Amino acid sequence: MLLLTAVALARQVTTHDFFRVTQTNSRSASTPGAWRYTIAPRTQEARAYWDAAVEDWRRALKIGLRVKLGAFEVVPTETGLRMVPLCEEVHPGCFTRPSLRPGLQGWKMDLVLLDLHNALDLALGDAKKHAKPYPATVTLSKFLRFTVYPDGRVELAPSGWKR
DSSP, X not given: OHHHHHHHHHTOOXXXXXXXXXXXXXXXXXXXXXXXXXXXXSSHHHHHHHHHHHHHHHHHHHTTOOEEBSSEEEEEOSSSEEEEEOOSSOOXXXXXXXXXXXXXXXXXXXXXXXXXXXXXXXXXHHHHHHXXXXXXXXXXXXXXXXXXXXXXXXXXXXXXXXX
């Protein structure tokens, strides 16, 4: 058990806390107790970097290109989107680099992307624990929705845009 905890902690990279993970529990009659997680930028500065990345990544997926998101890659298929493992040790090279708008700095984008990895890793890990009896969902603001099923499967869908 200690080894699993150490491995999980080793994947975290020190960043500047650009993203927040909000966790809610469903009160609807059809899925009582289902967990929902939302990952969104914390500050106006983080939002500027995030908007630049999301715009480029959506465009790439729409034309059939892959998008690297740290530990995994999002691959467009004929029927939707799927995740493929990518980097065990996450670093800035494990991300599809978005073009930067005037005033945005490349070194800071690296920090934003690493923080995105941390937030996504945290939310998906927690969703896998709480995906019983109903699937848990993780929404990456304006970009992707991950549905985590009790059997461990994860399905991807666009969130806030159409493919």
